[in-house]
Amino acid sequence: MEVNVGDVVLPGDVIQAPNTNDKGKLILGPGLCRHMDEVLITTSGVLRKKGRNVYWVDSHRKRYVPVKGDTVVGVVVNRSGDTFKVDIGSSEQASLSYLAFEGATKKNRPDVQIGDIVFAKLLEASRDLEPELVCVDSYGKKGKLGVLPEGGFIFTCSLNLIRKILNPKCQMLKILGSEIPYDIAVGMNGKLWLKTKSIKETIAIVNAILTAEHLQHHEIASLCDDVINALKGM
Amino acid sequence: MYKMQIESEEDCLRPMNCQLNVLSRSDGSAMFTQGDTAVVTAVFGPAEVKPQRILIDKASVEALYRPKTGLPRVHDKMRETLIRNTCSTALLVTLHPRTSISIIVQEMQDSGGLLACAVNAACLALINSGIAMKFLVAAVSCMIDHEDNILIDPNSKQLKGSKASLTFVFDSIKKNIMACHTTGRFTQLQYEESLLKCRNGSDKIFSFYREIVRKVHQEHDRMSPTCRT
Numbered sequence: 001m002e003v004n005v006g007d008v009v010l011p012g013d014v015i016q017a018p019n020t021n022d023k024g025k026l027i028l029g030p031g032l033c034r035h036m037d038e039v040l041i042t043t044s045g046v047l048r049k050k051g052r053n054v055y056w057v058d059s060h061r062k063r064y065v066p067v068k069g070d071t072v073v074g075v076v077v078n079r080s081g082d083t084f085k086v087d088i089g090s091s092e093q094a095s096l097s098y099l100a101f102e103g104a105t106k107k108n109r110p111d112v113q114i115g116d117i118v119f120a121k122l123l124e125a126s127r128d129l130e131p132e133l134v135c136v137d138s139y140g141k142k143g144k145l146g147v148l149p150e151g152g153f154i155f156t157c158s159l160n161l162i163r164k165i166l167n168p169k170c171q172m173l174k175i176l177g178s179e180i181p182y183d184i185a186v187g188m189n190g191k192l193w194l195k196t197k198s199i200k201e202t203i204a205i206v207n208a209i210l211t212a213e214h215l216q217h218h219e220i221a222s223l224c225d226d227v228i229n230a231l232k233g234m
Numbered sequence: 235m236y237k238m239q240i241e242s243e244e245d246c247l248r249p250m251n252c253q254l255n256v257l258s259r260s261d262g263s264a265m266f267t268q269g270d271t272a273v274v275t276a277v278f279g280p281a282e283v284k285p286q287r288i289l290i291d292k293a294s295v296e297a298l299y300r301p302k303t304g305l306p307r308v309h310d311k312m313r314e315t316l317i318r319n320t321c322s323t324a325l326l327v328t329l330h331p332r333t334s335i336s337i338i339v340q341e342m343q344d345s346g347g348l349l350a351c352a353v354n355a356a357c358l359a360l361i362n363s364g365i366a367m368k369f370l371v372a373a374v375s376c377m378i379d380h381e382d383n384i385l386i387d388p389n390s391k392q393l394k395g396s397k398a399s400l401t402f403v404f405d406s407i408k409k410n411i412m413a414c415h416t417t418g419r420f421t422q423l424q425y426e427e428s429l430l431k432c433r434n435g436s437d438k439i440f441s442f443y444r445e446i447v448r449k450v451h452q453e454h455d456r457m458s459p460t461c462r463t
Contacts, residue, residue, distance in 0.1 A: 011324075
């Protein structure tokens with residue numbers, strides 16, 4: 001079936017006359033695949049377009065498939081020689097070299113133990129290769145990446161919720177942050193790391209985030225207000 | 235959880251009802267009923283694969299079928315094989331090499347047309363999980379009774395008076411036959427007639443899938459800030 005932007009699409013549908021830019025280039029995002037001369041849809045969702053020639057399908061998923069350039073939250077599960085094996089929730093564990101930390105040399109090894117939580121960036125992620133993580137950017141600076149401090153709480157949620165709360169339009173993290181001081185690391189793999197001063201605040205923020213999956217914008221703002229008031233009342 | 239119900243029409247399928255995302259731990263799940271036949275399906279994948287099942291160029295698809303009572307028997311294994319082969323063809327398995335995709339089907343109630351119900355439920359669970367597929371699949375069952383009438387999607391009461399029962403699985407693009415399972419005796423003409431009737435019936439199932447996905451995204455669409463056109 002031929003579909004247009006904004007339609008609900010199912011696998012097997014074909015995009016009707018997609019726009020290309022001046023050089024005849026068409027950029028296909030997640031959920032789309034090129035099949036001979038047509039653009040085939042491979043996941044169910046809503047077809048979106050940005051600019052003139054960028055298309056993708058907004059779909060709901062829980063399982064993460066590694067994508068190059070994503071920042072993810074992972075747990076160090078193993079250490080084999082010079083690399084750490086990190087569980088990021090995908091089909092294969094990712095590898096993280098000990099040299100991929102700021103200021104790390106062969107003599108000066110980073111202090112990473114099994115069970116540590118790391119916030120890293122995917123350097124290499126293709127279907128045929130093992131995913132590779134780094135905790136440093138191309139200038140050698142760590143920025144926000146690296147081992148996350150102790151005392152935090154990790155929880156998982158669906159990938160569409162992650163994209164929702166990271167969107168600049170969503171006010172949730174700002175509103176919660178204006179009253180409750182917290183530290184958060186949002187991984188594109190569906191894992192979030194949260195650290196606040198007390199257990200009550202952690203539970204309150206976790207519940208607020210998980211409930212936001214099914215709410216509209218104005219409802220999210222009032223949910224945040226409710227949570228903040230409840231905490232103050234305690 | 236997303237619910238959807240369709241009422242049946244004359245000479246057509248039994249009313250269908252579906253709930254997606256019923257299980258919290260699986261990557262995709264669906265509870266699907268056709269009339270009184272009910273099935274729950276869960277999908278896990280693309281996940282870690284055991285070394286003996288690893289395939290270097292594609293995902294290893296496995297299907298498990300669990301009957302309501304007792305241990306799985308030979309005809310349950312047959313259902314597993316049919317579901318696995320159908321889903322392997324429908325999924326883009328080359329996109330996820332060295333992984334495994336598991337489809338687990340649990341029978342809740344059998345009131346006729348169980349194989350068709352299981353295949354449709356598996357397809358809905360795969361839609362819910364978001365794993366890349368080339369097309370969708372729909373299964374329709376029919377029977378031929380002793381007066382040589384062809385009945386689409388019979389229930390267990392009607393099946394008691396049947397001399398043959400056929401189940402066809404179609405793909406969503408060209409409506410070609412993907413799988414076919416028959417029992418009993420019938421002529422070639424009866425086979426072709428049943429095939430035609432079932433193919434028409436499969437249109438209803440594909441539009442049901444579209445409606446379900448529309449409902450799922452409508453609820454989220456109003457609130458999702460990622461709308462950009």
